[in-house]
Amino acid sequence: MTERPLPLPLRPLDALGGWTLEVVESLGRFGTFLAEALVALVSPPFKLSAFLDRIHYIGYRSLLIILLTGSFTGMVLGLQVYLTLVRFGSEAYLGPAVALSLIRELGPVLSALMVTGRAGSALTAEIGIMRITEQIDALTVMALNPMRYLVAPSILAGLVTFPLMTALFNTVGIFGGYLVGVELLGLSQGTYFGEMQTFVDMKDIMTGFWKSLSFGVIVTWVCTYKGFHVGHGAEGVARATTDAVVLSSVLILVWDYFMGSILP
Amino acid sequence: MILVQGLTKSFGRQPVLRGLDLEVPTGSITVIIGRSGGGKSVFLKHLIGLLRPDAGRVLVDGAQITGLRGRALDDVRRRYGVVFQGGALFDSMSCADNVAFPLRERLRLPRPEITKRVEAALVAVGLEGMGAKNPAEVSGGMRKRVAIARALVTEPEIVFFDEPTTGLDPVLVNTIHHLILDLHRRYRFTAVMVSHEIPEIFEIADTVAMLHEGRIVEVGPPAAIQASQNRVVRQFIRGVPENSEGA
Numbered sequence: 001m002t003e004r005p006l007p008l009p010l011r012p013l014d015a016l017g018g019w020t021l022e023v024v025e026s027l028g029r030f031g032t033f034l035a036e037a038l039v040a041l042v043s044p045p046f047k048l049s050a051f052l053d054r055i056h057y058i059g060y061r062s063l064l065i066i067l068l069t070g071s072f073t074g075m076v077l078g079l080q081v082y083l084t085l086v087r088f089g090s091e092a093y094l095g096p097a098v099a100l101s102l103i104r105e106l107g108p109v110l111s112a113l114m115v116t117g118r119a120g121s122a123l124t125a126e127i128g129i130m131r132i133t134e135q136i137d138a139l140t141v142m143a144l145n146p147m148r149y150l151v152a153p154s155i156l157a158g159l160v161t162f163p164l165m166t167a168l169f170n171t172v173g174i175f176g177g178y179l180v181g182v183e184l185l186g187l188s189q190g191t192y193f194g195e196m197q198t199f200v201d202m203k204d205i206m207t208g209f210w211k212s213l214s215f216g217v218i219v220t221w222v223c224t225y226k227g228f229h230v231g232h233g234a235e236g237v238a239r240a241t242t243d244a245v246v247l248s249s250v251l252i253l254v255w256d257y258f259m260g261s262i263l264p
Numbered sequence: 265m266i267l268v269q270g271l272t273k274s275f276g277r278q279p280v281l282r283g284l285d286l287e288v289p290t291g292s293i294t295v296i297i298g299r300s301g302g303g304k305s306v307f308l309k310h311l312i313g314l315l316r317p318d319a320g321r322v323l324v325d326g327a328q329i330t331g332l333r334g335r336a337l338d339d340v341r342r343r344y345g346v347v348f349q350g351g352a353l354f355d356s357m358s359c360a361d362n363v364a365f366p367l368r369e370r371l372r373l374p375r376p377e378i379t380k381r382v383e384a385a386l387v388a389v390g391l392e393g394m395g396a397k398n399p400a401e402v403s404g405g406m407r408k409r410v411a412i413a414r415a416l417v418t419e420p421e422i423v424f425f426d427e428p429t430t431g432l433d434p435v436l437v438n439t440i441h442h443l444i445l446d447l448h449r450r451y452r453f454t455a456v457m458v459s460h461e462i463p464e465i466f467e468i469a470d471t472v473a474m475l476h477e478g479r480i481v482e483v484g485p486p487a488a489i490q491a492s493q494n495r496v497v498r499q500f501i502r503g504v505p506e507n508s509e510g511a
Contacts, residue, residue: 135355138352144366
């Protein structure tokens with residue numbers, strides 16, 4: 001039986017309705033996916049080896065890029081903030097300015113973006129290839145839950161590695177600022193670190209910690225979801241990988257603003 | 265026995281299965297033949313619970329599996345072994361680890377027992393001493409054999425083969441078919457195989473079913489299918505393009 005075509009004026013409305021349903025449906029799938037992963041995360045048997053493998057995959061493999069970008073971010077901050085502060089005769093505050101910028105904002109956001117580019121994209125591609133080569137179906141028909149083997153360990157590894165990567169990024173960033181401010185521009189070492197101790201308190205560190213923790217969930221959630229729901233063939237994997245990186249990056253920035261506005 | 269009744273499935277507005285009926289007797293080898301893109305793999309995915317039908321049902325030994333989810337469906341799948349078209353071997357593991365995986369993760373057998381059963385499974389498919397190799401390092405034929413070993417290592421009651429010989433040369437096609445036949449004689453599982461290896465499958469099948477435009481148009485023993493007067497079956501078996509016979 002063929003359907004009667006809609007009258008022309010109603011077609012945009014039909015398209016809008018179709019699009020809305022599609023968006024709501026994919027949001028529902030996205031939420032259900034996380035719920036299933038969280039259930040797999042808290043119910044035995046726990047896959048310790050898969051978790052350690054994901055720590056290596058997400059954390060260890062991102063170390064170099066974190067060290068590199070962290071140190072240069074700190075050096076750029078040191079230089080630019082010093083040049084601004086010196087105009088007001090306040091260069092003594094270089095240490096706290098660099099540390100607060102890194103700990104509260106730049107550390108969590110930039111390290112999350114770096115790990116997304118380095119490990120998140122690889123995570124999507126790996127799971128996507130497993131999907132198109134039926135490896136995920138193979139797990140399912142063995143009566144083994146793919147969420148337990150592929151997704152839950154990645155999300156747990158994200159929760160552990162993102163704060164660690166952020167701490168590392170902050171540490172090398174602060175030393176990058178020290179290199180420029182103290183070793184190159186002549187600020188005293190005592191002033192750089194002394195003022196930092198005065199102005200940076202636990203509340204700032206916790207703000208950065210909560211942000212990095214939530215970014216860990218967002219990135220691993222988005223990247224595993226996109227891999228799981230990949231299209232067909234190599235093109236599908238390529239598209240899913242791009243989508244995962246773009247969506248993760250946008251969500252990191254949006255969520256950062258949201259967290260920044262609710263956290264003290 | 266697997267009983268399929270009125271199985272219907274569409275993707276969007278594209279109907280793939282249109283009220284498919286089939287009976288697979290216990291302990292037999294039933295081969296589903298049909299043109300590429302005709303819905304054979306979609307049908308197989310319904311039997312193993314990877315797809316849900318829009319209508320109709322699948323009964324395994326009288327129990328309906330089409331409405332099952334979660335643990336109830338997993339209980340049925342524990343009786344299954346599946347050989348996927350491309351093998352679906354885990355490429356991060358060696359061939360032996362692939363075979364050991366369901367024993368370790370599903371049956372949770374002790375390590376010495378796993379080693380013994382993996383070695384026996386690799387010997388059974390003619391891959392003795394090849395277990396340490398990665399799936400990427402072995403030939404297509406070997407990958408298929410590892411996939412068969414993995415599917416059979418848990419000694420399932422029902423084994424599904426999704427085009428197990430696709431992409432292999434005629435010698436390997438025969439080798440794999442005889443391997444399946446030999447393993448079937450040894451383990452007496454119920455086999456459902458999707459294939460378009462004509463005429464080779466007539467040597468190993470107990471029952472052949474022709475799937476065309478979402479329905480089983482002819483089913484019977486190989487000799488009856490080969491002698492079928494159904495135009496679609498005749499065209500397919502002889503490899504004649506559509507509209508060239510009886511037009």
